[in-house]
Amino acid sequence: MAILEVKGISKTYGNEDTIFEALNDISFNVEKGEFLVILGNSGCGKSTLLSVLGGLDTVNDGEVIISGYNITTNFFNNITSFRRKNIGYIQQSFNLIDTLSVEKNIRLPIILDNKKVDESYFKKIIKFLDIENIIYRYPKDIKSGEKQRVCLARALIKKPLIIIADEPTGSLDKENSDNIMKLLRLANMLLGQTIILATHNEKIALVASRTIKMVDGKIESDIKKI
Ligand code: ADP
Secondary structure (H helix, E strand, C coil), X not given: CCCEEEEEEEEXXXXXXXXXXXXXXXXXXXXXXXXXXXXXXXXXXXXXXXHHHCCCCCCCEEEEEECCEECCCCCCCCHHHHHHHHEEEEECCCCCCCCCCHHHHHHHHHHXXXXXXXXXXXXXXXXHCCXXXXXXXXXXXXXXXXXXXXXXXXXXXXXCCEEEEECCCCCCCHHHHXXXXXXXXXXXXXXXXXXXXXXXXXXXXXXCCEEEEEEXXXXXXXXXXX
């Protein structure tokens, strides 16, 4: 069974006078362990698509099913809890909580879920991401590259069904950008983590096992590497 089923989704913004079709009849499936890049120019609908796949927004038409759970029909039925448990979301702007230490930022999704953090996995993840030395600092005291590695740790710690990354290198210099892409690739290969990443950058798309190209809210091509 596919881990993600996207069935004919469409999404419009605005009202009757200013209607704008951001997603137009998009369908595809994602298998467990895939590293899918959604590639396309700014404004083609990548962020809209990811926010729908991640349960942050809903659609006008169609359905999104994650591991058998229909997040479209259940959108107003505890979607926050489903999202927190099952989706790791990484954004260009980091979205760390400034008043919490790095360590607490990473642990928060699990604590909110009334679960216990798997301590040996926590140690493994912070070592893998080379953030052991900064876990007691606060987000304002760490560099951008470190912030994005913390966001990746916060996503990985809950062993999510899918990591969704929206232009995760958008606020990073080349070195940190290459590093975060390498770490995402390793998380995909070593942990079998399913990843869906949006970017406008064709070079970044090269790490993916599959690339869906979007143009004006539609899928233009869907290519898997052999
Ligand atoms: P991308 O991530 O590829 O840059 P977006 O999904 O952010 O594309 O945006 C797709 C289109 O939808 C753009 O034309 C954008 O202006 C429009 N759009 C996005 N969010 C909104 C919104 N909340 N209200 C109205 N239009 C929006």
